Amino acid sequence: MSDRETDVREIIQNNIRNKKGIVNKIMPVFFFIMASVSVLTTIGIIVTLVTDAYKFFSAVGLSEIFSTRLAPLRAEDPTFGILPLINGTIIITAIAMLVAIPLGLTAALYLSQFASPRVRKTVKPILEVLAGIPTIVYGFFAYTFVTPMLMSLIPTLESKNALSPGIVMGIMIIPLVASLSEDAMNAVPEILKEGSLALGSTKLEVAIKVVIPSAISGIIASFVLAISRAIGETMIVTIASGSSKAFTFDITRSMQTMTSYIVEFTSGDAGSGTTGYYSLYAVGLILLSFTLVMNLIAQYISRKYREEY
Amino acid sequence: MKEIELTNRINTTDKMVFDVKGLNLWYDQEQALRDINIGIEKNRVTAIIGPSGCGKSTFIKTLNRMVENIPSVRITGEILYHQQNIFDKAISVEELRTRVGMVFQKPNPFPKSIYENVVFGPKIHGIKDKNLLMEIAEISLKRAALWDEVKDRLKKNAIGLSGGQQQRLCIARALAVNPDILLMDEPTSALDPIATGKIEDLVLELKKDYTIVIVTHSMQQAARISDKTAFFLTGELLEYDETKKIFSNPQHKKTEDYVTGRFG
Numbered sequence: 355m356s357d358r359e360t361d362v363r364e365i366i367q368n369n370i371r372n373k374k375g376i377v378n379k380i381m382p383v384f385f386f387i388m389a390s391v392s393v394l395t396t397i398g399i400i401v402t403l404v405t406d407a408y409k410f411f412s413a414v415g416l417s418e419i420f421s422t423r424l425a426p427l428r429a430e431d432p433t434f435g436i437l438p439l440i441n442g443t444i445i446i447t448a449i450a451m452l453v454a455i456p457l458g459l460t461a462a463l464y465l466s467q468f469a470s471p472r473v474r475k476t477v478k479p480i481l482e483v484l485a486g487i488p489t490i491v492y493g494f495f496a497y498t499f500v501t502p503m504l505m506s507l508i509p510t511l512e513s514k515n516a517l518s519p520g521i522v523m524g525i526m527i528i529p530l531v532a533s534l535s536e537d538a539m540n541a542v543p544e545i546l547k548e549g550s551l552a553l554g555s556t557k558l559e560v561a562i563k564v565v566i567p568s569a570i571s572g573i574i575a576s577f578v579l580a581i582s583r584a585i586g587e588t589m590i591v592t593i594a595s596g597s598s599k600a601f602t603f604d605i606t607r608s609m610q611t612m613t614s615y616i617v618e619f620t621s622g623d624a625g626s627g628t629t630g631y632y633s634l635y636a637v638g639l640i641l642l643s644f645t646l647v648m649n650l651i652a653q654y655i656s657r658k659y660r661e662e663y
Numbered sequence: 664m665k666e667i668e669l670t671n672r673i674n675t676t677d678k679m680v681f682d683v684k685g686l687n688l689w690y691d692q693e694q695a696l697r698d699i700n701i702g703i704e705k706n707r708v709t710a711i712i713g714p715s716g717c718g719k720s721t722f723i724k725t726l727n728r729m730v731e732n733i734p735s736v737r738i739t740g741e742i743l744y745h746q747q748n749i750f751d752k753a754i755s756v757e758e759l760r761t762r763v764g765m766v767f768q769k770p771n772p773f774p775k776s777i778y779e780n781v782v783f784g785p786k787i788h789g790i791k792d793k794n795l796l797m798e799i800a801e802i803s804l805k806r807a808a809l810w811d812e813v814k815d816r817l818k819k820n821a822i823g824l825s826g827g828q829q830q831r832l833c834i835a836r837a838l839a840v841n842p843d844i845l846l847m848d849e850p851t852s853a854l855d856p857i858a859t860g861k862i863e864d865l866v867l868e869l870k871k872d873y874t875i876v877i878v879t880h881s882m883q884q885a886a887r888i889s890d891k892t893a894f895f896l897t898g899e900l901l902e903y904d905e906t907k908k909i910f911s912n913p914q915h916k917k918t919e920d921y922v923t924g925r926f927g
Binding site: 553 | 727758761764765767769775833836840
């Protein structure tokens with residue numbers, strides 16, 4: 355071996371010896387601790403919710419909880435039926451989905467299958483700006499712009515109603531559906547599309563008969579995530595849907611969602627230790643389980659169909 | 664403008680199915696095909712050979728206009744398909760592709776059942792009768808020498824088939840729309856020798872009813888299955904002749920060097 359080669363060998367050996375030092379042992383531990391923070395936080399939240407929600411469930415009978423009688427602020431004999439809140443949440447979420455799914459899906463189809471690269475480069479960032487608007491601005495928009503506009507179409511519409519925040523929430527969620535569905539559509543291998551084109555399909559037929567079926571798991575996962583986003587959405591409904599605790603299916607009237615119930619109560623009405631106070635934890639727990647289930651469904655769907663192509 | 668129906672124009676006594684005249688093709692500024700003139704004869708297997716990047720894949724994809732899916736492609740010259748220029752504005756590219764089927768380098772079955780794969784084309788083109796579709800599926804799978812292997816599992820997902828079976832399924836899928844030409848772009852490059860042998864046997868069988876143009880990297884494959892061979896080099900058609908002649912007594916030194924493995 356020449357001198358130069360021996361030198362290089364020596365440097366490498368020294369370097370490797372040094373790497374066995376303390377830093378290489380400590381860093382992984384440090385990373386583990388950092389990673390644990392989010393896990394511990396999650397556990398902490400669940401423990402808090404469960405313990406305090408338990409106090410609520412033991413104080414209020416199940417038959418009352420699963421009733422439509424919601425009057426938590428009544429001085430004597432307050433009632434805590436959760437069904438009006440669940441009803442409000444589901445109805446507003448459904449309205450939002452009726453807006454977000456068709457618009458998001460068609461936007462995704464257009465962007466991934468038909469738009470020229472130049473159009474895509476301009477439209478996509480604009481669409482994503484929608485996702486960056488603070489939800490309080492959407493709430494404002496719903497209350498001061500959409501509601502009055504809808505009132506001119508539907509004279510019986512109340513100033514606080516379920517329809518307007520539902521629609522605006524849908525608009526807010528379009529980018530989520532569009533962007534995730536578009537990713538799924540873009541992931542469909544080019545050779546599948548070529549196979550279809552080579553059989554004489556038009557671009558539209560390729561999109562509908564090949565791209566959508568192949569991307570269906572990602573598309574459905576985007577729907578489920580959109581639903582869980584809508585369920586958890588707070589500001590728009592608090593501002594534009596009001597706080598009526600009536601159990602109704604009439605979307606022109608005010609409804610309260612689980613999230614806006616929590617907002618109303620944490621803004622000071624519930625004294626610590628009262629049943630109303632503990633009811634917050636119960637609602638929080640139910641809300642958490644709703645979104646958790648939705649996320650699990652999304653994960654299950656995308657895993658189940660992942661190896662389709 | 665009313666689209667001319669290719670069907671009415673096909674003269675079955677034509678010996679030449681494709682007559683390519685002065686074909687040039689550019690990707691942006693880069694010229695990929697230079698003044699190609701070639702006639703593809705009916706019921707024969709024409710092999711396209713040449714080193715990587717010589718334009719053979721581009722050429723075959725021009726025959727069914729799949730190359731136009733790449734943005735920034737520019738084409739001059741003409742390709743006559745049964746006397747009709749395929750670049751004519753009056754020609755429907757969709758119909759052309761049902762006449763000129765294509766099999767790709769990598770098997771690309773749809774993530775659907777075997778049956779749904781074969782009847783995909785017929786369904787797209789408006790055939791709804793279940794019995795007719797089943798009949799088409801059976802005939803096409805038999806022609807592609809796959810029927811016996813899959814007849815008991817037509818409803819199973821095609822992704823479960825082996826690579827060679829998938830490729831024969833893709834051939835069946837192309838045959839299901841009744842093409843008269845089959846373009847094959849290196850159809851065996853992703854397959855093992857046994858699956859390759861089956862595809863080669865199939866090609867020899869299919870040429871009775873179809874005209875086949877096959878791009879291949881394998882000299883042996885070209886020699887075994889083709890009647891005529893075209894040698895492409897840097898975008899030009901250097902030599903085109905009977906396969907026997909190309910492999911025994913080529914006109915160009917470069918052709919000889921290539922087919923004897925001295926470069927490429």
